[in-house]
Amino acid sequence: MRLRRSMLYVPGNAPAMLRDAHIYGPDSVMFDLEDSVSPREKDAARHLVFRALKDYDYAGVERVVRVNGLDTPYGLEDIQAVVAGGVDAVRLPKTDCPEDLLAVERAVEAAERRFGRPSGSVKLIAAIESARGILSAREIAACSPRLVAIAIGAEDFVTDLHTTRSPEGVELLAARSLLVMAARAAGIMAIDTVFTGVDDEEGFLREARLAKQLGFDGKSVIHPSQVALIRFVYEPSPEEIAKARRVVEAAADAEAKGSGVVSLDGKMIDKPIVERALRVLALAGEASE
Protein backbone atom coordinates (compact mmCIF):
# COMPACT_ATOMS: atom_id res chain seq x y z
CA MET A 1 0.00 0.00 0.00
CA ARG A 2 1.37 3.44 -0.95
CA LEU A 3 1.12 5.84 1.97
CA ARG A 4 0.31 9.51 1.41
CA ARG A 5 0.79 10.88 4.93
CA SER A 6 2.68 13.91 3.70
CA MET A 7 2.50 15.61 0.29
CA LEU A 8 5.20 18.30 0.22
CA TYR A 9 4.53 21.40 -1.90
CA VAL A 10 7.49 22.66 -3.94
CA PRO A 11 7.15 25.89 -5.97
CA GLY A 12 7.67 24.96 -9.62
CA ASN A 13 9.91 27.94 -10.31
CA ALA A 14 12.54 27.19 -7.63
CA PRO A 15 15.33 25.09 -9.20
CA ALA A 16 17.23 24.26 -5.99
CA MET A 17 14.06 23.23 -4.11
CA LEU A 18 12.94 21.01 -6.99
CA ARG A 19 16.21 19.10 -6.80
CA ASP A 20 16.14 18.44 -3.05
CA ALA A 21 12.45 18.03 -2.27
CA HIS A 22 12.53 14.31 -1.51
CA ILE A 23 15.43 14.31 0.95
CA TYR A 24 13.14 15.31 3.82
CA GLY A 25 11.31 12.01 3.46
CA PRO A 26 7.79 12.97 2.34
CA ASP A 27 5.57 10.23 0.92
CA SER A 28 4.87 12.48 -2.09
CA VAL A 29 6.42 15.62 -3.52
CA MET A 30 4.01 18.03 -5.20
CA PHE A 31 5.57 20.40 -7.71
CA ASP A 32 3.33 23.42 -8.05
CA LEU A 33 2.59 25.16 -11.33
CA GLU A 34 -0.49 26.95 -9.99
CA ASP A 35 -0.75 29.53 -7.20
CA SER A 36 2.95 29.72 -6.28
CA VAL A 37 3.92 30.67 -9.85
CA SER A 38 3.17 34.11 -11.28
CA PRO A 39 1.43 34.24 -14.69
CA ARG A 40 4.55 35.53 -16.48
CA GLU A 41 6.65 32.62 -15.14
CA LYS A 42 4.20 29.81 -15.93
CA ASP A 43 6.16 28.66 -19.00
CA ALA A 44 9.52 28.77 -17.19
CA ALA A 45 8.20 26.77 -14.22
CA ARG A 46 6.70 24.22 -16.62
CA HIS A 47 10.15 23.68 -18.19
CA LEU A 48 11.84 23.32 -14.77
CA VAL A 49 9.26 20.79 -13.59
CA PHE A 50 9.50 18.86 -16.88
CA ARG A 51 13.29 18.60 -16.50
CA ALA A 52 13.01 17.67 -12.81
CA LEU A 53 10.66 14.82 -13.71
CA LYS A 54 12.94 13.70 -16.54
CA ASP A 55 16.37 14.09 -15.00
CA TYR A 56 16.21 13.71 -11.21
CA ASP A 57 15.93 10.51 -9.21
CA TYR A 58 13.45 10.97 -6.37
CA ALA A 59 14.21 7.52 -4.92
CA GLY A 60 10.68 6.14 -5.20
CA VAL A 61 8.93 9.17 -3.69
CA GLU A 62 5.67 9.78 -5.54
CA ARG A 63 5.95 12.75 -7.92
CA VAL A 64 2.75 14.78 -8.12
CA VAL A 65 2.34 18.01 -10.09
CA ARG A 66 -0.37 20.54 -9.32
CA VAL A 67 -1.32 21.88 -12.74
CA ASN A 68 -3.33 24.96 -13.63
CA GLY A 69 -7.00 24.39 -14.39
CA LEU A 70 -8.14 23.77 -17.96
CA ASP A 71 -10.10 27.05 -17.75
CA THR A 72 -6.75 28.92 -17.77
CA PRO A 73 -4.38 29.46 -20.74
CA TYR A 74 -1.82 27.19 -19.01
CA GLY A 75 -3.62 24.00 -17.99
CA LEU A 76 -3.47 22.02 -21.23
CA GLU A 77 0.25 22.69 -21.86
CA ASP A 78 0.97 21.86 -18.19
CA ILE A 79 -0.61 18.44 -18.71
CA GLN A 80 1.38 17.85 -21.94
CA ALA A 81 4.66 18.71 -20.19
CA VAL A 82 4.17 16.65 -17.04
CA VAL A 83 2.82 13.56 -18.82
CA ALA A 84 5.78 13.78 -21.23
CA GLY A 85 8.08 14.19 -18.21
CA GLY A 86 6.81 10.98 -16.61
CA VAL A 87 4.72 12.34 -13.72
CA ASP A 88 3.12 9.82 -11.34
CA ALA A 89 -0.02 11.85 -10.56
CA VAL A 90 -1.62 15.09 -11.72
CA ARG A 91 -3.34 17.16 -9.04
CA LEU A 92 -6.18 19.35 -10.26
CA PRO A 93 -6.97 22.42 -8.11
CA LYS A 94 -10.43 23.91 -7.60
CA THR A 95 -12.43 20.86 -8.64
CA ASP A 96 -16.10 21.85 -8.45
CA CYS A 97 -17.81 19.00 -10.28
CA PRO A 98 -17.07 15.67 -11.98
CA GLU A 99 -16.86 17.38 -15.39
CA ASP A 100 -13.82 19.39 -14.23
CA LEU A 101 -11.99 16.16 -13.51
CA LEU A 102 -13.28 14.30 -16.57
CA ALA A 103 -11.91 17.06 -18.81
CA VAL A 104 -8.48 16.58 -17.20
CA GLU A 105 -8.82 12.83 -17.60
CA ARG A 106 -9.43 13.25 -21.34
CA ALA A 107 -6.41 15.56 -21.69
CA VAL A 108 -4.21 13.13 -19.75
CA GLU A 109 -5.44 10.21 -21.86
CA ALA A 110 -4.57 12.11 -25.06
CA ALA A 111 -1.14 13.05 -23.67
CA GLU A 112 -0.43 9.41 -22.75
CA ARG A 113 -1.13 8.46 -26.38
CA ARG A 114 1.00 11.32 -27.74
CA PHE A 115 4.01 10.48 -25.57
CA GLY A 116 3.71 6.70 -25.70
CA ARG A 117 2.89 6.13 -22.05
CA PRO A 118 0.63 3.19 -21.09
CA SER A 119 -3.04 4.16 -20.91
CA GLY A 120 -4.08 4.78 -17.31
CA SER A 121 -0.52 5.08 -15.99
CA VAL A 122 -0.97 8.70 -14.87
CA LYS A 123 -3.05 8.95 -11.69
CA LEU A 124 -5.24 11.89 -10.68
CA ILE A 125 -5.81 13.75 -7.42
CA ALA A 126 -8.64 16.28 -7.12
CA ALA A 127 -8.44 19.19 -4.72
CA ILE A 128 -11.82 20.50 -3.65
CA GLU A 129 -11.88 24.13 -2.55
CA SER A 130 -15.50 25.33 -2.69
CA ALA A 131 -18.88 24.61 -1.12
CA ARG A 132 -20.11 23.40 -4.50
CA GLY A 133 -17.15 21.03 -4.74
CA ILE A 134 -17.65 19.63 -1.24
CA LEU A 135 -21.33 18.98 -1.97
CA SER A 136 -20.26 17.17 -5.18
CA ALA A 137 -17.42 15.27 -3.45
CA ARG A 138 -19.20 11.92 -3.68
CA GLU A 139 -19.68 12.22 -7.44
CA ILE A 140 -16.16 13.62 -7.96
CA ALA A 141 -14.57 10.81 -5.91
CA ALA A 142 -16.30 8.14 -7.98
CA CYS A 143 -15.99 9.62 -11.48
CA SER A 144 -12.58 8.34 -12.64
CA PRO A 145 -10.66 5.08 -12.15
CA ARG A 146 -7.47 7.18 -12.27
CA LEU A 147 -8.45 9.10 -9.15
CA VAL A 148 -6.38 7.95 -6.14
CA ALA A 149 -7.22 10.73 -3.68
CA ILE A 150 -9.31 13.81 -3.04
CA ALA A 151 -7.96 16.72 -1.05
CA ILE A 152 -9.48 19.74 0.65
CA GLY A 153 -8.02 23.20 0.06
CA ALA A 154 -9.12 25.24 3.05
CA GLU A 155 -8.11 28.81 2.19
CA ASP A 156 -10.36 29.09 -0.86
CA PHE A 157 -13.04 27.03 0.85
CA VAL A 158 -13.43 29.27 3.90
CA THR A 159 -13.48 32.33 1.63
CA ASP A 160 -16.26 30.72 -0.39
CA LEU A 161 -18.08 29.98 2.87
CA HIS A 162 -17.83 33.66 3.96
CA THR A 163 -15.74 32.81 7.01
CA THR A 164 -12.10 32.52 8.06
CA ARG A 165 -9.90 29.77 9.47
CA SER A 166 -9.85 29.35 13.24
CA PRO A 167 -7.31 27.41 15.31
CA GLU A 168 -10.00 24.86 16.19
CA GLY A 169 -11.10 24.44 12.58
CA VAL A 170 -14.80 24.28 13.44
CA GLU A 171 -15.64 25.99 10.13
CA LEU A 172 -14.02 23.08 8.28
CA LEU A 173 -15.49 20.23 10.29
CA ALA A 174 -18.45 19.42 8.07
CA ALA A 175 -16.42 19.76 4.87
CA ARG A 176 -13.58 17.59 6.14
CA SER A 177 -16.01 14.90 7.27
CA LEU A 178 -17.91 14.93 3.98
CA LEU A 179 -14.64 14.71 2.06
CA VAL A 180 -13.43 11.71 4.07
CA MET A 181 -16.77 9.94 3.66
CA ALA A 182 -16.75 10.58 -0.10
CA ALA A 183 -13.23 9.18 -0.33
CA ARG A 184 -14.07 6.08 1.69
CA ALA A 185 -17.24 5.44 -0.30
CA ALA A 186 -15.15 5.48 -3.50
CA GLY A 187 -12.27 3.50 -2.00
CA ILE A 188 -9.71 6.28 -2.44
CA MET A 189 -7.62 8.43 -0.10
CA ALA A 190 -8.46 11.72 1.64
CA ILE A 191 -5.78 14.40 2.00
CA ASP A 192 -6.13 17.29 4.44
CA THR A 193 -5.37 20.94 3.70
CA VAL A 194 -2.12 22.81 4.40
CA PHE A 195 -1.32 24.46 7.72
CA THR A 196 0.32 27.77 6.92
CA GLY A 197 1.92 28.59 10.29
CA VAL A 198 5.36 27.23 9.49
CA ASP A 199 6.76 28.11 12.93
CA ASP A 200 3.71 26.98 14.91
CA GLU A 201 4.60 23.37 15.66
CA GLU A 202 1.95 22.96 18.32
CA GLY A 203 -0.78 24.30 16.05
CA PHE A 204 0.33 22.03 13.23
CA LEU A 205 0.30 18.94 15.47
CA ARG A 206 -3.17 19.82 16.78
CA GLU A 207 -4.54 20.14 13.26
CA ALA A 208 -2.78 17.01 11.96
CA ARG A 209 -4.10 14.95 14.88
CA LEU A 210 -7.63 16.23 14.24
CA ALA A 211 -7.33 15.31 10.55
CA LYS A 212 -6.06 11.83 11.41
CA GLN A 213 -8.88 11.33 13.91
CA LEU A 214 -11.43 12.34 11.24
CA GLY A 215 -10.01 9.64 8.98
CA PHE A 216 -7.66 11.54 6.65
CA ASP A 217 -4.83 9.50 5.15
CA GLY A 218 -2.45 12.44 5.16
CA LYS A 219 -1.95 16.14 4.75
CA SER A 220 -0.52 18.54 2.21
CA VAL A 221 2.46 20.33 3.76
CA ILE A 222 4.27 23.50 2.77
CA HIS A 223 7.52 23.18 4.71
CA PRO A 224 10.02 20.31 5.05
CA SER A 225 9.88 20.58 8.86
CA GLN A 226 6.22 19.52 8.73
CA VAL A 227 7.10 16.17 7.11
CA ALA A 228 8.65 14.78 10.29
CA LEU A 229 5.73 16.08 12.38
CA ILE A 230 3.22 14.26 10.16
CA ARG A 231 5.24 11.06 10.41
CA PHE A 232 5.17 11.42 14.19
CA VAL A 233 1.37 11.89 14.19
CA TYR A 234 0.70 8.86 11.98
CA GLU A 235 3.31 6.56 13.51
CA PRO A 236 1.64 3.81 15.56
CA SER A 237 2.95 3.28 19.09
CA PRO A 238 4.95 0.08 19.87
CA GLU A 239 1.92 -1.13 21.88
CA GLU A 240 -0.41 -0.55 18.93
CA ILE A 241 1.97 -2.39 16.60
CA ALA A 242 2.36 -5.33 19.01
CA LYS A 243 -1.40 -5.63 19.41
CA ALA A 244 -1.96 -5.34 15.67
CA ARG A 245 0.53 -8.14 15.03
CA ARG A 246 -1.29 -10.42 17.47
CA VAL A 247 -4.67 -9.63 15.90
CA VAL A 248 -3.37 -10.35 12.38
CA GLU A 249 -1.70 -13.57 13.56
CA ALA A 250 -4.92 -14.70 15.28
CA ALA A 251 -6.88 -13.99 12.10
CA ALA A 252 -4.33 -15.93 10.03
CA ASP A 253 -4.49 -18.87 12.47
CA ALA A 254 -8.27 -18.94 12.35
CA GLU A 255 -8.23 -18.87 8.56
CA ALA A 256 -5.65 -21.69 8.45
CA LYS A 257 -7.90 -23.80 10.69
CA GLY A 258 -10.92 -23.02 8.54
CA SER A 259 -12.61 -21.25 11.42
CA GLY A 260 -14.83 -18.31 10.69
CA VAL A 261 -14.48 -16.98 14.21
CA VAL A 262 -11.33 -15.19 15.33
CA SER A 263 -10.61 -14.89 19.02
CA LEU A 264 -7.78 -13.35 20.98
CA ASP A 265 -7.37 -13.38 24.77
CA GLY A 266 -10.88 -14.77 25.08
CA LYS A 267 -12.46 -11.97 23.02
CA MET A 268 -14.01 -12.26 19.60
CA ILE A 269 -12.18 -10.26 16.92
CA ASP A 270 -14.46 -8.73 14.30
CA LYS A 271 -13.43 -8.10 10.71
CA PRO A 272 -13.19 -4.30 11.24
CA ILE A 273 -10.67 -4.91 14.04
CA VAL A 274 -8.55 -7.02 11.70
CA GLU A 275 -8.79 -4.28 9.05
CA ARG A 276 -7.66 -1.64 11.55
CA ALA A 277 -4.78 -3.86 12.64
CA LEU A 278 -3.66 -4.28 9.01
CA ARG A 279 -3.75 -0.51 8.61
CA VAL A 280 -1.66 -0.03 11.76
CA LEU A 281 0.94 -2.45 10.36
CA ALA A 282 0.89 -0.64 7.01
CA LEU A 283 1.53 2.68 8.75
CA ALA A 284 4.36 0.98 10.65
CA GLY A 285 5.79 -0.10 7.30
CA GLU A 286 5.30 -3.78 8.06
CA ALA A 287 2.53 -5.08 5.85
CA SER A 288 0.55 -4.43 2.73
CA GLU A 289 -3.21 -4.26 2.69
Add this chain to the structure above:
Amino acid sequence: MTIVNEASAGTAESGDARVTVRPNAGGGIALELRGPSVARYGDEIRAVALSTLEALGVADAAVTVDEKGALDATIRARLAAAAGRAAGAGDMPWEAMS
Protein backbone atom coordinates in the same frame (compact mmCIF):
# COMPACT_ATOMS: atom_id res chain seq x y z
CA MET B 1 11.73 26.75 -33.89
CA THR B 2 12.74 30.14 -35.33
CA ILE B 3 14.06 32.86 -33.03
CA VAL B 4 12.32 36.11 -33.93
CA ASN B 5 12.96 38.36 -30.92
CA GLU B 6 15.13 38.67 -27.82
CA ALA B 7 13.94 36.94 -24.67
CA SER B 8 15.34 35.74 -21.34
CA ALA B 9 14.46 33.21 -18.65
CA GLY B 10 15.85 32.38 -15.22
CA THR B 11 17.34 34.39 -12.38
CA ALA B 12 20.71 35.38 -10.95
CA GLU B 13 20.08 33.35 -7.78
CA SER B 14 22.46 30.65 -6.62
CA GLY B 15 21.72 27.32 -8.31
CA ASP B 16 19.99 29.02 -11.22
CA ALA B 17 20.97 30.41 -14.62
CA ARG B 18 19.88 33.47 -16.56
CA VAL B 19 19.66 32.63 -20.26
CA THR B 20 19.11 35.15 -23.07
CA VAL B 21 18.32 34.18 -26.65
CA ARG B 22 18.54 36.62 -29.60
CA PRO B 23 17.94 36.27 -33.35
CA ASN B 24 21.03 35.39 -35.40
CA ALA B 25 19.54 34.90 -38.88
CA GLY B 26 21.71 32.65 -41.04
CA GLY B 27 24.55 32.90 -38.51
CA GLY B 28 24.18 29.51 -36.82
CA ILE B 29 24.58 29.22 -33.05
CA ALA B 30 26.70 31.81 -31.22
CA LEU B 31 27.11 30.77 -27.61
CA GLU B 32 28.52 32.89 -24.78
CA LEU B 33 28.98 31.37 -21.32
CA ARG B 34 29.52 33.31 -18.09
CA GLY B 35 29.64 32.24 -14.47
CA PRO B 36 31.75 30.58 -11.76
CA SER B 37 31.49 27.06 -13.23
CA VAL B 38 32.49 27.98 -16.77
CA ALA B 39 36.26 27.69 -16.27
CA ARG B 40 35.92 24.10 -15.09
CA TYR B 41 32.71 22.87 -16.74
CA GLY B 42 32.51 25.10 -19.80
CA ASP B 43 32.70 22.20 -22.27
CA GLU B 44 29.89 20.34 -20.49
CA ILE B 45 27.68 23.44 -20.30
CA ARG B 46 28.34 24.13 -23.99
CA ALA B 47 27.34 20.55 -24.89
CA VAL B 48 24.16 20.81 -22.78
CA ALA B 49 23.20 24.09 -24.45
CA LEU B 50 23.87 22.84 -27.99
CA SER B 51 21.95 19.59 -27.50
CA THR B 52 19.00 21.53 -26.05
CA LEU B 53 18.93 23.91 -29.03
CA GLU B 54 19.15 20.96 -31.42
CA ALA B 55 16.22 19.22 -29.69
CA LEU B 56 14.19 22.41 -30.04
CA GLY B 57 15.12 22.68 -33.73
CA VAL B 58 16.85 26.04 -33.26
CA ALA B 59 19.46 26.49 -36.03
CA ASP B 60 20.25 30.21 -35.70
CA ALA B 61 20.50 32.03 -32.37
CA ALA B 62 22.82 34.13 -30.26
CA VAL B 63 22.67 32.66 -26.76
CA THR B 64 24.10 33.93 -23.49
CA VAL B 65 24.15 31.60 -20.46
CA ASP B 66 24.92 33.38 -17.20
CA GLU B 67 25.04 30.57 -14.66
CA LYS B 68 25.32 30.60 -10.87
CA GLY B 69 26.14 26.97 -10.18
CA ALA B 70 23.09 25.66 -12.04
CA LEU B 71 22.70 21.94 -12.67
CA ASP B 72 22.38 20.68 -16.26
CA ALA B 73 18.63 20.21 -15.87
CA THR B 74 18.22 23.85 -14.83
CA ILE B 75 20.29 25.14 -17.76
CA ARG B 76 18.25 23.02 -20.17
CA ALA B 77 14.99 24.29 -18.66
CA ARG B 78 16.03 27.95 -18.69
CA LEU B 79 17.32 27.73 -22.27
CA ALA B 80 14.15 26.00 -23.48
CA ALA B 81 11.99 28.63 -21.76
CA ALA B 82 14.02 31.52 -23.21
CA ALA B 83 13.97 29.99 -26.70
CA GLY B 84 10.24 29.38 -26.50
CA ARG B 85 9.69 33.02 -25.55
CA ALA B 86 12.07 34.27 -28.25
CA ALA B 87 10.27 32.19 -30.86
CA GLY B 88 6.84 33.20 -29.62
CA ALA B 89 6.08 29.50 -29.61
CA GLY B 90 2.98 28.07 -27.99
CA ASP B 91 3.31 24.30 -28.18
CA MET B 92 6.68 22.85 -27.18
CA PRO B 93 8.14 19.67 -28.74
CA TRP B 94 8.21 17.88 -25.37
CA GLU B 95 8.87 14.49 -26.95
CA ALA B 96 12.10 15.78 -28.52
CA MET B 97 13.47 17.10 -25.23
CA SER B 98 14.51 13.84 -23.60
